[in-house]
Amino acid sequence: MCVEVKQGGGTCMLELDGRTLTFEKFRECCLEPNVPAVIRCAVPECETGSKEGFVSCLERMTSRLAPMSLIDAYGEGHHVPTVEFMTGTTSDSDQFECMECRMRPLGEVMECWRRKDGVLYLKDWHMQLECESQGRATERTSVEKKAVIDGYHCIVHGDGLYQVPEYLGHDWMDDFCRCLGGGDANYCHFGDTESDYRFAYIGPPSSWTPLHFDVFGTYSWSLNVCGEKLWFFPSPEGNQRLLETSLYGLMLPVDIRTTTGAELCAVLQRPGDLVFVPSGYLHQVHNVSGPRFLLPPKNILRPDDLANPKKAKVLDNDDTGSVSLVISINHNWCNEWCVERMVKAFCRDANRLQRLLTEEDRVLLFGEDCTAWHKHVENLLIGGTNWNFACIRSFLKHRLACLSIQNDGKGAEVGLRRLLKKCLAEVDAVELRITHTCGS
Template sequence: AHSKLTLVYYGLLLIGTLVQLSPYWLHRRYCLMRSPRTLNWVGYCGTASDGGNEIGMAVLSEIDLKLALDSTAGIENGSDIVIINDPLAYGNFFTEFLCRNRLCVLKGFCKQWKSSNRWTTKNVVTEKLEINTAYLRNNFGSAIVPVANCNRFHFNSHLKENMIFLTYLDYLEQACVKDLLYLKDWHFTKVFPGYEAYQVPVYFSSDWLNEFCDAHMKDDYRFVYIGPDNSWTPFHADVFRSYSWSANICGRKEWVFYPPGKEKKLLNMDYSLPTDVKATKTYEGDGDKIVFLQEEGDVIFVPSNWFHQVTNIGKTISINHNWINGTNIHYVWNHLKTSLEEVKSAISDCSDASDWQEQCQILLKAVEGIDYFEFYKLLKCIGELRVLLLQNSLTTGCKTNVNHALFDLIKIDRILKEAVYSGEMSVKNMCCNELKEYMKVETEIKEFINKFGL
C-alpha cells in the first residue's frame, strides 16, 4: 500500500512540475473515478433535495438531545440488517440507526417517486417492471454520462469513460454484449435541475456533506446508477467513511456486507482488501458476511465503515447519496487522521523537505478526496449555519430544529477541541489566519452551547 502511495505521490509531483497545475486540479483528475456526484440539495432548513416539496423539517426538532448524545457514546453497529416496513418517527430512527451505526432497509419507501413511475414500465407479458428506455431517450438522451467497464480495471476500480446517454441505452437494449458497462455516478439533477426525480427520505435529510458542497463547491455526492444484469461495484467502504443510502427504482441488487472490523480478516499479504470478495476462498463459509437482496422500492441505509459489494440482478436503476452529519463525523475524522499517517509513512523519506507537511496534505487530498483544510472548512460552514439558526431562534422564539442544531454544534465542538488542542490542526497544516478563524468559530459554538444550558 505504501509503495502505491509513493508512486502516486511522485507521479502527481512530476505532472504538477511539468504543466504547473494546481493541487485542486490534480486532485480532481486523480479522483475522477472515485468521487460520486449528483442531485440538487437546496438547504438544511426547509427544502427537499430536489428543490420541490418541503420536507417538514419541524420533525427534526423531535430528537431527544440527551438520548442522541448518549446513543453516539455507545455505538452498537449490529451484526444483521433490520427490515423497516412502516414509517418511524424521525427521532427514533435518528437514535436507533444513525447514532448507533446500524444497517437497515426501508421497504417500499420510493414507490411514489417520479423516477419510480416514469423511468420504469410494466411488461404486459411478465407483469414485471422494466427500464422505460423510450422515456429516458426522449427526455435525457443527449446527456453525457460516466460509464464503468466491469470487465476492465484501473487500479482497484473499474475503468471509466464518458458516453452519450443514447449510446448507452442502445447498449443496454442489446441481447448479447461483450463488455459489461455500468453507468455510475451520474450527476442527473445537476444536468436537469428542473426535473424532480425524487424526494430524500426525511431520515437522511441532515446532510452536512451536500449542504457544504452546495454552499462552497459545484460538486456533490448525489448520483444515479443504471446497469445491466451482473454489473457490479467492487468491495469497498464508502468515501470518507460516510453514510450512504441507495434506493432501487428498477431491478434487484445483491448486497454483501461485512460489519465494521470484520473486513480485516480478508486482508491480502500486501494488506490490501480483495476487489471481489465473492472470489475469496473463505467466502462461502464465512459466517460474518450479511447477504441481502434489495427489491424494487427498497431504500438501504449503509452505515459508516461497513464494507460492501453490490451486484445487479437484471437491468437496474438506483438513486444513491453519500452523506455526513453529527452522528458519523467522528468516523470521518478518525479515517482522515489514519489516512494522513499512512501518507506520512509512505513518503517518510521526504520528511526533511521544508514543505513536507503541505505535500502530505496534497497527497491526502489526492488519495482520499479531502484534506484537513477542506475538512475544517466543512466544520466551519456547518457550525456557522447552526449558530445562525440558533441566533434566529433566540430572536424569534421559534424552537424548530433547536435540538438538532445543538446536537450538531456539540459534535462539531468536540472535533474542533480535539483537533485544535491536540495539535492536529496546527500551523503546519493551516496558515495562522485560517487557524484563528476556526478557533473563533469554536468559541462561538461554545458560547451558544452554554446559552442553551448544555
C-alpha cells in the first residue's frame, strides 16, 4: 500500500505499509525521486518469529532502552550527549528558548528528569556503537559475527538490538564506517572522531529538534520505539526555496512554523513507525507524548542495585520516580541513488570555503609551499564541515573497491562503477582548483 499524504492541496510525503513493503517499491517511490515517507508498522509490538523487516520488536527494544536498563548496562557515570532547553526573557518581555549542548553523566540525566526543572534531551547518542563495543569487551558477539558472515543485509546492530529491514536497501555509510572500525589505514573517516552515524534519541515531551537537514547529503531514517513524534516537512518546492534563501543551512530559521508563506506537512509518528528523510530535505521533529518509565532510586545507585534493577524499581515508585519518554533510533545512510547529491553537497562546502580564501592569504601564510596550503585547506574543511577531500575520496574509492570484490560483469555494476568514477572526477576537479593553484 502506498498512500500520498496531502496538505494544502499538494503531495507532501508518502505513507507506506512496512508489513508488505519491498525494496523495489521503496526504491521506486522514495529513493529515486527523493521523496519523504512514513512507513507504518515497520516493527511489530511483540516477537513474531518472522525474518522479514526488523529482526526485533518494540517490546524488546523498549526494555533495552528504558532508564533502568541504561543505568544497569552503562552505570550512572557513563557520559552521553544531551541538549537542555531553557526559556528566558528579553528586555521587552518577549520569551525565547535557547539550547545548551554538552556531555553529562547518565546519573545526572536521570536526576534532571526526576526534578522536572527543565527539558533535557538525550540525543545524537552513538548507542549502537557503544553497545557493540561493550559486547566485544565481554565476548557477547555471537549474534554480530553470525550476521556479518551471513551477508551485509544481515548485520544486527546494537549487540543484538535490531536488524535493519531489507526494503531500505544497501547502506554504504555503515559499510564504510565498519571498514574504518576494523582498522583499515587506507581510508580517512568523516569527522575528527570515531566514524559512526547511528543514533539513539531519548527525551520527554516538549523536547524537540529544530529545523535542519542531515549530514553529508545522506538519507536518514528514524524509528519510533515508544511514544509519539510530530514531524514537520516543507513541500518539495518550499524545501528548495528554504535551502537557497538560507544559503544551504547557514541562516535557517530555528522553527519552520515561524517562516512566512511556508507550505508545511505535519505527520504524526507512532510507535513502530519509521520516517524516511530524503537527501537534502529539511525537517523538524517534536516529541509529543510517551509512556512513563521508572527512574533509578534517588541517591541510591549502588553497585548491588545496578546488578538487580528489579530490586531497585520498588524503592521509589511515586510520580517523582518516573518520567514520560519518547525513544527512537536513527541511521544516516546512503547508496547509489544519493551519492551524486553527497558529492554535490561536498563541492558546495568546498566552493564556499574557496570564496573565503584569497591569494593574498595563501602567499602570506605559506608562500609557494603548496603542500602546506593543501593541508591548511583540508584542516579548514574538516573543522568546519566534518569532511574534506580525503574523506569523500576515501568513501568513493572504498565503494569502488567493494565493487571490484563483487565484480560479476553485470551491466548494473558497470554503470555504478562509471557513476563513482564520475563523482571522483568532480571531486578531483574542485580540489585542483582550490588547493593546487600555487604560483599560477
